[in-house]
Each structure stands twice: as structure tokens, then as C-alpha cells.
Amino acid sequence: xxxxxxxxxxVAVAEELHFxxxxxxxxxxxxxxxxxxxxxEQRLGCELLHRxxxxxxxxxxxxxxxxxxxxLIRYAEEAEAAARQAATGRGGRLSLGAVASAFxxxxxxxxxxxxxxxxxxxxxxxxxxxxxxxxxLLDRSLDWAxxxxxxxxxxxxxxxxxxDRFVAAxxxxxxxxxxxxxxxxxxxxxxxxxxxxxxxxxDYHDAMATMCRTAGFSPVPAHWARSVTTQxxxxxxxxxxxxxxxxxxxxxxxxxxxxxxxATATIELTAMTRSNPxxxxxxxxxxxxxxxxxxxxxxKPASIVEQLPGRSPGD
Numbered sequence: 001x002x003x004x005x006x007x008x009x010x011v012a013v014a015e016e017l018h019f020x021x022x023x024x025x026x027x028x029x030x031x032x033x034x035x036x037x038x039x040x041e042q043r044l045g046c047e048l049l050h051r052x053x054x055x056x057x058x059x060x061x062x063x064x065x066x067x068x069x070x071x072l073i074r075y076a077e078e079a080e081a082a083a084r085q086a087a088t089g090r091g092g093r094l095s096l097g098a099v100a101s102a103f104x105x106x107x108x109x110x111x112x113x114x115x116x117x118x119x120x121x122x123x124x125x126x127x128x129x130x131x132x133x134x135x136x137l138l139d140r141s142l143d144w145a146x147x148x149x150x151x152x153x154x155x156x157x158x159x160x161x162x163x164d165r166f167v168a169a170x171x172x173x174x175x176x177x178x179x180x181x182x183x184x185x186x187x188x189x190x191x192x193x194x195x196x197x198x199x200x201x202x203d204y205h206d207a208m209a210t211m212c213r214t215a216g217f218s219p220v221p222a223h224w225a226r227s228v229t230t231q232x233x234x235x236x237x238x239x240x241x242x243x244x245x246x247x248x249x250x251x252x253x254x255x256x257x258x259x260x261x262x263a264t265a266t267i268e269l270t271a272m273t274r275s276n277p278x279x280x281x282x283x284x285x286x287x288x289x290x291x292x293x294x295x296x297x298x299x300k301p302a303s304i305v306e307q308l309p310g311r312s313p314g315d
Contacts, residue, residue: 195221
């Protein structure tokens with residue numbers, strides 16, 4: 001395998017076509033340079049330079065080899081620069097995973113500010129379920145994740161962005177869709193329910209179940225979703241009712257979101273990293289924490305619920 005040092009030697013000689021000038025350019029004496037080129041030719045098994053007492057010229061093999069040596073040097077320099085940038089948080093690559101609803105809020109704001117601050121960082125994203133975050137971080141397929149989970153797994157760190165309360169999501173044909181004011185969750189006990197599998201997001205599932213038990217019933221799920229986004233889409237199809245985090249309750253023509261009376265259960269939106277995350281994930285967590293605080297004066301979910309259809313300022 002050709003070393004970077006050998007590639008630099010050969011490029012200098014090939015561009016100068018003179019061993020003395022190439023040695024001066026490399027700040028070395030001529031004999032070691034000549035010996036290094038001979039060793040390189042012996043290793044490759046071909047002549048790279050035609051030498052006479054008066055001239056040096058590239059052979060056909062040398063002409064081809066020169067282009068690859070220049071590329072090798074360029075890639076090495078880019079790799080060094082990328083490593084330095086990544087170490088200081090100014091460049092590199094970041095693999096990000098997030099639950100579906102986070103791509104509506106707060107990720108657009110977080111990524112916009114991150115790109116403004118660090119335009120040279122390449123970000124690759126993927127949708128994940130909450131239970132996939134820890135494994136992805138530990139096997140390094142992810143560097144940062146945003147999920148609905150409160151307890152970090154061993155080897156990871158969780159930073160709470162905010163605690164979101166739940167609202168009811170109802171199809172237009174539901175009797176409670178056109179009413180105003182907070183809704184008693186018990187009024188939905190006999191409705192068909194859209195539910196979420198526990199293994200996908202344990203904290204989220206348990207918070208839903210706790211609310212229903214507190215309201216005096218255990219819903220019988222009629223439909224199963226894998227994300228908050230899908231829950232809302234199923235309600236939009238008229239399949240049933242559900243509860244979702246208020247931050248996910250962006251207006252939809254066929255869905256009515258209603259605040260819940262006496263509902264105290266919350267679900268945390270959490271940023272997760274490895275225990276020793278590095279500069280880039282730490283910067284992303286800092287931006288996410290700052291933005292979720294700045295865009296949630298007092299309580300983000302409350303501000304969203306106040307804008308829900310059918311809710312008046314006095315409700």
C-alpha cells in the first residue's frame with residue numbers, strides 16, 4: 001500500500017521533473033528522495049519515471065499514478081481537516097434518529113439553528129421508535145436521538161426537553177367533536193380506541209394507560225399504531241379516538257383536538273446521546289434545550305391547546 005509520504009515525494013518529482021528541485025521543495029536532501037522513488041518503483045513493479053543524465057520524464061504508468069497520488073493526498077488532507085473540525089464541533093457528520101412527531105416539532109427549529117451555527121456538519125436522519133434509540137446509540141449507528149422516554153439506558157444520557165401533556169384526538173363524526181371546553185376522558189370510554197404498542201414507546205403507552213385508569217376505565221383498543229403521527233392519521237380516517245401529546249396536535253381538517261379535564265399525566269420529549277457523546281451531539285442537545293425552552297413560554301402544550309378548533313379564550 002502506498003504511503004502518504006511516498007505519494008508526496010512522487011508528486012513533487014513528477015511536477016518538478018527534477019530531483020534537485022523536488023528535494024528543495026520537500027526540504028530534504030536529494031539522495032534519500034531518489035532512493036524513496038526507486039523503492040516505490042520496486043514495490044509497484046514498474047517504472048514511473050524515465051531518467052537520463054539531462055532529464056526526467058513521466059512514464060505512461062507514472063502519468064496514471066500521478067493522478068491517483070494527488071487524489072490520495074487530497075483525501076488525506078480532507079480527512080485530517082474533518083477530524084479536527086469534528087473534535088472542535090465545527091464539522092463532521094452526525095447521525096440523528098427521531099420519533100415521527102418530532103419531525104414536526106421541534107426538529108425543524110433545532111436543525112435550522114444547528115445548520116446556521118455549523119454549516120459544515122453533515123446530518124443524516126432516520127425515523128426511529130423510542131425503544132430503538134439506546135441500541136442505535138450504543139452500536140454507533142446513531143449519535144443523537146429525540147424520543148418520548150424518561151429513563152436513559154446504561155451507557156446513554158437523557159436530557160428532558162419538556163414535559164408534554166395529553167389532549168384528546170377525535171374524528172369529526174364523534175359526538176364530542178363539536179363541543180367546547182375541556183373533555184372528561186371517561187366520556188370516551190365506550191368509543192373505539194387507537195392505541196400504541198408498549199414495546200415501541202413504553203413511557204408513552206404507560207402514560208396513556210394511567211390516564212384511562214385514573215378516569216375509571218380500561219379502553220379496549222380497536223386499532224394499533226406505531227407512532228403518534230399514525231395515531232392521528234387513524235383518527236383522521238374516522239377509525240376511533242385516542243390521546244396524543246399536545247405538541248403533536250397541529251390542526252387537521254378531519255380531526256378535532258380537545259383539552260382534557262383533570263388530566264395530569266405527561267410524557268417527556270427527551271434528547272438522548274451516549275454517555276460520552278462528543279462535541280457535535282452536545283451542541284445539538286444544547287440547541288434543542290434552548291429552543292424548546294424559548295418556544296414554550298410557560299408551557300408549550302398549553303399554548304397549542306389554546307389554538308385548538310372549538311376552544312374559546314375563556315375555556
